[in-house]
Amino acid sequence: MSVAVGQRAHRTLTLTADHVATYARLTGDYNPLHFDERFAAATKFGRLVVQGPGSVFLSQDWKFTAPVFIGDTITAEAEVTSVHESKPVCRLRIRVTRQTGEPVLEGDAWCYTFAGSSG
Helix, strand or coil, X not given: CCCCCCCCCCCCCCCCHHHHHHHHHHHCCCCHHHHCHHHHHCCCCCCCCCCCCCCXXXXXXXXXXXXXXXXXXXXXXXXXXXXXXXXXXXXXXXXXXXXXXCEEEEEEEEEECCCCCCC
């Protein structure tokens, strides 16, 4: 199948607590924002939030520089490069490498920060 300008595709999925639990088992992301209703109620979101890739991302500018293969061991690193002075947001430099040290993803992201974040 060829790709052409104007083509569209979509997929609809209703996210459930099972999806959140499965994602947590795969990634280790047990942030209370995803599991603790009382904690989540005290945030600006007001209720439980489905995981993103390890944080509450507001925007991302990532380049996927190489594929990840079955059997690869990947390491994700995030470094805070700036913190907003008046809002609970920060900018991160993101880098994911495989076991050889080769980068497979590089870029920047803005994310929401809140007290009690465990990543």
